[in-house]
Amino acid sequence: MAEPSNDVAPPQAAPPTRTGIGQPAADGDFSFVVNGVDCGRTQLGDQYLNTKAQGVFCIVDLAVTNIGDGPQSFSGENCSLFNAEGQKFSADSEAAIYLEDAEWLYEEINPGNSLATKVIFDVPAGMTPVSIELHDSVFxxxxxxxLV
Known part of the structure; x- marks a missing residue:
């Protein structure tokens, strides 16, 4: 007679929740609202200080609200953009320097306060982003x- 197995399967991480543009989406101490996405600019900045995309810049217009009990830091580096093929694209921190309202490199938000910002991705021309993954921290x- 076989002994009963004491092997317990490791807990599976729950897949992230999905919402759409204009809908609040919470992760940890942050509530996010994606207001829109603009893909098509190949250069950011002015005539003197600027940067050029390898492909095109996709700029995600985002509102971040601290729904926690203490200050929390937001970083666009914790965001990833995905296309229909499942390819993952990281945020372009250099390009954010050249966009006026991209305060996302490291911004502390106090409880109840919101930050209107933009997160920038450099993606191949013609690529259509289908989703963005947002995090309140790297962990x-x-x-x-x-996004579609």
Whole structure:
């Protein structure tokens, strides 16, 4: 007679929650609202100080609200953009320097306060982003917002 197995399967991480443009999506101490995405600019900045995309810049217009009990730092580096093939694109921290309202490199938000910002991705020309994954920190589970 076989002994009963004491092997316990490791807990599986729950897949991130999905929402859409204009809908609140919470992860940890942050609530995010994606207001829109603009893909098509090949240069950011002015005539003297600027940067050029390898492909095109996709600029995600985002509102971040601290729903926690203490200050929390937001970083666009914790965001990832995805296309229909599942390819993952990281945020372009250099390009953010050249965009006036991209205060996302490291911004502390106090409880109840919100930050209107933009996160920038350099993607191949013609690529259509289908979702963005947002995190309140590098260690959080994240939340996915559908962009199409």
């Amino acid at each position: 959080s589970g994240g939340v996915i917002v559908n």
